[in-house]
Amino acid sequence: xxxxxxxxxxxxxxxxxxxxxxxxxxxxxxxxxxxxxxxxxxxxxxxxxxxxxxxxxxxxxxxxxxxxxxxxxxxxxxxxxxxxxxxxxxxxxxxxxxxxxxxxxxxxxxxxxxxxxxxxxxxxxxxxxxxxxxxxxxxxxxxxxxxxxxxxxxxxxxxxxxxxxxxxxxxxxxxxxxxxxxxxxxxxxxxxxxxxxxxxxxxxxxxxxxxxxxxxxxxxxxxxxxxxxxxxxxxxxxxxxxxxxxxxxxxxxxxxxxxxxxxxxxxxxxxxxxxxxxxxxxxxxxxxxxxxxxxxxxxxxxxxxxxxxxxxxxxxxxxxxxxxxxx
Amino acid sequence: xxxxxxxxxxxxxxxxxxxxxxxxxxxxxxxxxxxxxxxxxxxxxxxxxxxxxxxxxxxxxxxxxxxxxxxxxxxxxxxxxxxxxxxxxxxxxxxxxxxxxxxxxxxxxxxxxxxxxxxxxxxxxxxxxxxxxxxxxxxxxxxxxxxxxxxxxxxxxxxxxxxxxxxxxxxxxxxxxxxxxxxxxxxxxxxxxxxxxxxxxxxxxxxxxxxxxxxxxxxxxxxxxxxxxxxxxxxxxxxxxxxxxxxxxxxxxxxxxxxxxxxxxxxxxxxxxxxxxxxxxxxxxxxxxxxxxxxxxxxxxxxxxxxxxxxxxxxxxxxxxxxxxxx
Numbered sequence: 209x210x211x212x213x214x215x216x217x218x219x220x221x222x223x224x225x226x227x228x229x230x231x232x233x234x235x236x237x238x239x240x241x242x243x244x245x246x247x248x249x250x251x252x253x254x255x256x257x258x259x260x261x262x263x264x265x266x267x268x269x270x271x272x273x274x275x276x277x278x279x280x281x282x283x284x285x286x287x288x289x290x291x292x293x294x295x296x297x298x299x300x301x302x303x304x305x306x307x308x309x310x311x312x313x314x315x316x317x318x319x320x321x322x323x324x325x326x327x328x329x330x331x332x333x334x335x336x337x338x339x340x341x342x343x344x345x346x347x348x349x350x351x352x353x354x355x356x357x358x359x360x361x362x363x364x365x366x367x368x369x370x371x372x373x374x375x376x377x378x379x380x381x382x383x384x385x386x387x388x389x390x391x392x393x394x395x396x397x398x399x400x401x402x403x404x405x406x407x408x409x410x411x412x413x414x415x416x417x418x419x420x421x422x423x424x425x426x427x428x429x430x431x432x433x434x435x436x437x438x439x440x441x442x443x444x445x446x447x448x449x450x451x452x453x454x455x456x457x458x459x460x461x462x463x464x465x466x467x468x469x470x471x472x473x474x475x476x477x478x479x480x481x482x483x484x485x486x487x488x489x490x491x492x493x494x495x496x497x498x499x500x501x502x503x504x505x506x507x508x509x510x511x512x513x514x515x516x517x518x519x520x521x522x523x524x525x526x527x528x529x530x531x532x533x534x535x
Numbered sequence: 536x537x538x539x540x541x542x543x544x545x546x547x548x549x550x551x552x553x554x555x556x557x558x559x560x561x562x563x564x565x566x567x568x569x570x571x572x573x574x575x576x577x578x579x580x581x582x583x584x585x586x587x588x589x590x591x592x593x594x595x596x597x598x599x600x601x602x603x604x605x606x607x608x609x610x611x612x613x614x615x616x617x618x619x620x621x622x623x624x625x626x627x628x629x630x631x632x633x634x635x636x637x638x639x640x641x642x643x644x645x646x647x648x649x650x651x652x653x654x655x656x657x658x659x660x661x662x663x664x665x666x667x668x669x670x671x672x673x674x675x676x677x678x679x680x681x682x683x684x685x686x687x688x689x690x691x692x693x694x695x696x697x698x699x700x701x702x703x704x705x706x707x708x709x710x711x712x713x714x715x716x717x718x719x720x721x722x723x724x725x726x727x728x729x730x731x732x733x734x735x736x737x738x739x740x741x742x743x744x745x746x747x748x749x750x751x752x753x754x755x756x757x758x759x760x761x762x763x764x765x766x767x768x769x770x771x772x773x774x775x776x777x778x779x780x781x782x783x784x785x786x787x788x789x790x791x792x793x794x795x796x797x798x799x800x801x802x803x804x805x806x807x808x809x810x811x812x813x814x815x816x817x818x819x820x821x822x823x824x825x826x827x828x829x830x831x832x833x834x835x836x837x838x839x840x841x842x843x844x845x846x847x848x849x850x851x852x853x854x855x856x857x858x859x860x861x862x
Contacts, residue, residue, distance in 0.1 A: 460655060
C-alpha cells in the first residue's frame with residue numbers, strides 16, 4: 209500500500225491512497241482525515257486502507273484521479289518526532305575525515321542518533337529555503353521509517369512490528385555550522401533545516417524481499433543538477449531499523465507518527481557507487497588528493513533522490529527539489 | 536492569564552482558564568479545543584480567553600469549578616517541538632567539572648541548544664517512569680516559553696513578540712548516559728526521558744516587572760524529597776529567551792506550540808542559593824573535596840519545583856512528581 213498527503217490548505221493535508229505505479233490516487237479521508245490520524249489508529253484504519261489500495265491498483269475506487277506529485281506535501285507535513293540515526297559506518301568514517309573529528313567512541317556498538325525538527329517538513333517537490341550559501345548547503349539522501357506507538361523498553365526483536373511505513377528523506381545539512389554544533393555535544397539545531405520526504409510512504413510489504421533484517425536492500429539513486437552523484441545501497445546499514453527504534457525507545461515512549469531515519473546512505477565501495485551527500489565526496493577527495501574541491505550547493509541547485517524496484521518502477525516517487533534563498 | 540489542560544482521555548486534553556490563585560477554573564474549549572489549537576490561532580483566540588480569564592478571576596464564568604491540579608496534564612501534553620537551551624553559564628561550568636568535559640568553544644557568544652522529545656510530555660503531578668536507577672536519575676528545574684509561529688530569520692529584537700506563555704519544566708536527565716551521548720556530538724536521546732511541565736502556563740504579563748530582558752527574574756524553588764535543594768534566580772540567564780528563539784529560528788520556521796527552555800536555572804552564588812539539579816551539587820562537592828558524595832535519585836524519590844510572585848502566590852503551581860520504575 210502506498211499513502212500520500214494532498215496539499216489542501218491545512219497544516220496536515222488530506223490523506224490519499226496512491227496506486228503502485230504512482231499514476232492514480234483516491235481520497236482516503238473517509239477512513240482517516242490525515243496520515244497522522246491513520247497512524248494513531250492504525251489497527252482500525254489499515255484494513256480499510258488496504259481495501260481501498262486494492263481498488264486503486266485495479267483502477268476502480270470512489271473519487272479516483274490522476275496523480276500530480278507536485279500537489280503532494282510530505283506524507284507527514286508535521287509530526288511529533290523525527291529521530292535520525294547515522295547507521296552507515298562508511299558515512300561516519302568519511303565525515304570524520306572531512307571535518308577532522310575525533311573518532312566517536314562506541315559507534316560500532318551503539319547507534320548514533322539526533323533529534324531533528326518535525327514541525328515543518330517539506331514535500332518532495334517543495335523548494336528548500338535557506339538563509340545563506342555560505343553555510344555549506346548539502347543534501348543527505350536517506351531512508352526513513354514511520355512508526356505507530358512504541359512503548360518504552362521495546363526490544364529490537366519487537367521493534368519491527370511498529371514499522372508501518374517507509375519513505376525516503378533529504379535531510380539537508382549546513383556543513384559550516386554542523387561541526388560547530390557537533391563540538392558542543394548538544395546536537396544540531398541551526399545546521400539542520402527542514403527535512404524533505406518522498407511523495408509517498410509505502411508499507412513494508414511493497415518492498416518484497418528488499419525489506420529484510422530491518423534494512424531496505426536497494427540502491428538509492430541521487431542526482432545533483434541532473435548528474436548522477438551516487439547510488440549506494442541501503443543493505444549496508446550498520447544497524448537495522450529495529451536496533452534504531454529500540455535505541456530510541458530505551459527511556460521514552462515513541463508516539464505514533466514518529467519518524468526514524470537511517471542517516472546518509474553510504475557504502476564501503478563509495479569509489480564505485482558514489483555518495484548520497486556532498487560532504488562524503490569532499491572526504492574522498494581529501495583522502496585521495498589532500499584537498500576537497502567539490503563545492504557545496506548554490507541557490508538554484510537541484511537534488512533528486514529516488515529508489516526503484518526490480519521492475520524499474522519508482523517505489524516512493526522522487527524527491528526533486530530546488531535550494532532557494534529564504535525570503 | 537493562566538491556562539491549563541484538563542485530562543479528559545484524549546491525547547491533547549481540554550483547554551481551561553485558571554484563576555490567578557489557581558483555585559478555580561472554567562472550560563475554554565468553546566474558544567479553542569486545546570492549548571495547541573489556541574496557539575495556532577492565537578490572534579483569534581486570545582481576546583476571548585482574556586475575557587474569560589477576567590471572569591474566572593472575578594468568580595463568575597460559565598462552568599466555573601474548583602480546580603484540583605492533579606486532574607491536569609501538561610499544558611501541552613504533546614507538541615511539535617521542544618528545544619532546550621543551556622543558558623545559565625554557572626550550570627555549564629559545573630557540568631564541565633563533574634563530567635570532566637572539555638570547555639565548550641564559543642559558549643559565551645553562541646547559545647547552546649538541543650532538541651528533546653515533545654511527543655509525550657508529563658503533567659506536573661504525573662509519576663515519571665524510568666528504566667533503571669543505575670542510569671543516574673536527576674531532575675533539572677527550568678523555565679520555558681511557548682511560542683506562536685516564528686518565521687525563519689526572526690531577529691532577537693522581534694523574538695519576544697512570539698512568546699505567548701511561560702511555564703516551569705523538570706527536564707529530567709539520565710546522568711550516566713548523558714556524557715556518553717554528548718561525546719558523540721549528536722545530542723541526547725536516551726539521556727532525556729519525557730519532560731514534565733508546571734500545572735499552568737501563564738502569559739508574560741502575569742509576571743509583571745519580573746519578566747524583563749527576556750528573562751524571568753524570580754527565584755525557582757526546588758525541593759528533593761521535601762528538603763530544600765536550591766532557589767536560584769532566573770535573572771542570571773546568560774542569554775535571554777529572545778536570543779534563544781532567534782538562535783533556533785536561524786534556518787527554520789518554528790511552528791506554533793514550540794517550547795523553548797532555559798536550561799537548568801543556576802546562579803554564580805550556588806553555594807548560597809543552592810542548585811536546581813543534583814549534578815551541580817556533585818560538581819560543587821568535587822571542587823570542594825575532590826569527591827562527589829550526593830547520589831542521584833532512587834525510585835520513590837520526589838522533586839518539587841515552584842515559583843512565587845512578590846505576594847507569595849505560586850505563579851505556575853508546583854511540579855511535584857515521583858520517580859518510578861517503568862513497568
